[in-house]
Amino acid sequence: MGISGASGAWYAQRLLEILLSQGHEIHLVVSDYGKRLLFDESGIKSLDVASLCPKLAKAASRAELAGLSSRLIIHPNKDVGAVIASGSFLHDGMVVIPCSSASLGSMATGSGSNLLCRAAMVTLKERRPLIVCHREMPLNLIDIRNMESLALAGATICSPNPGFYLLPKTVEEVVDFTVGKVLDLLKVEHALKTRWESAGNAKPQ
Numbered sequence: 001m002g003i004s005g006a007s008g009a010w011y012a013q014r015l016l017e018i019l020l021s022q023g024h025e026i027h028l029v030v031s032d033y034g035k036r037l038l039f040d041e042s043g044i045k046s047l048d049v050a051s052l053c054p055k056l057a058k059a060a061s062r063a064e065l066a067g068l069s070s071r072l073i074i075h076p077n078k079d080v081g082a083v084i085a086s087g088s089f090l091h092d093g094m095v096v097i098p099c100s101s102a103s104l105g106s107m108a109t110g111s112g113s114n115l116l117c118r119a120a121m122v123t124l125k126e127r128r129p130l131i132v133c134h135r136e137m138p139l140n141l142i143d144i145r146n147m148e149s150l151a152l153a154g155a156t157i158c159s160p161n162p163g164f165y166l167l168p169k170t171v172e173e174v175v176d177f178t179v180g181k182v183l184d185l186l187k188v189e190h191a192l193k194t195r196w197e198s199a200g201n202a203k204p205q
Contacts, residue, residue, distance in 0.1 A: 001026055001095050002116040005033025006135035008098030009041035010171075011160055014179045015097060016072070017053045018190060025071045027084045027091070029115045031103065032077065047074050077114045084119040085112075093129030093186050094120060098160070101136050101143050107155075108146035120155075130155040131185050133178070156185055166193050 003012045019026055030038070030047060038044035038052075049068045050057040057065055075082040083089045096103060096116065103116060112118035123130045132155050134147065147157050160178040168174045173193065180194030 001028050001097070002099075002103070002119065003028070003030045003034040003038065004096060004098065004100040004103040004116060005031055005037050006098040006100035007037065007041065008133070008135040008160060009038050009044075010175050011097050011133065011135075011178055012038075013042060013052055014172075014175050015095065015182060017056050018179065018183065018192075019188070020049070020053060020068050020071060021056055022188070022190075023071070024188070025073070027073045027075060029075045029077050029082075029084070029119060031100075031114065031116055033100065033102075034077075034116075037098070048072075075115055077116055080112060080115050080118050082115055082119075085115060085122060087122050087126045089122075091123075091128065093131065094123040095131045095133065095182055095186070096120060097131075097133040097182065098135035099132050101134070101146075104132065104134050104143060104146045104150070107132070108149040124150075124153050124155060127154060129185065131158050131182055132156065133158050133160050133182065135160055158182060158185060163194070165196065 016026065044051045049065065049072055060068060075084060106117040107120045110121055112121050120130055132150060134157060151157055158181060162168065162174045162177045166177065176192045177194055180190055180192035183190045184194065
C-alpha cells in the first residue's frame, strides 16, 4: 500500500483499519508529501498502528496491539532495495491511496526513483493488481494520458468518486464507499455499503 501527497488521508486510514482488523499483512510506504498529508488531515506524526488506526488500536488489548503492529510493515520511501521492490516478493496487489498527480506521472513513466513508484512498477511487471486512487481534480491532459498509460499497462484507475445512490448521511459513509470498491478490486470480503442492492428501497416508481 502506498500513500502519496493528495488529499484523502481518511481513505488510506480506513483501508488500513479494515485490512488489519481482518488479519491481513500490509506493507506500507508513504512518500514525503504523504507524511505531510497525514499530519495536515489527521494530525499523524508517526507511522504506527496507534497513529494510523486509532480506533482499532484503542479497542485492542496489549497483545492484540502487538499482533496488529507485527502485520503492518512500514518501509522508508527512499529504500528502493526493500523487499516490496522485488518481483520475487509475492503479494495479492498494491493500492496507492490517495495518489497524487506527481506519483501518477512517476508510475506512468516507469520512474523507480522512490520505493512507492518502484513497488508499483514491479507490481505491473509481475501482472499483479495495481489499484491507483488518483484524488486530484480537475484533470489536465497530462493526468489523462498518464492514467491511460497505466491502464494500458494493467493498472486499475479507481478514482474516489462516491455513489450517492446509497444515500450516505455521514462523511464516514462516503469514505467507506470508495474503500469498499478498493476491497472489491482486491477480492477482500467486507461488509461496507458499496453495491446497488444495499440501497434497500431504492426502486423505480
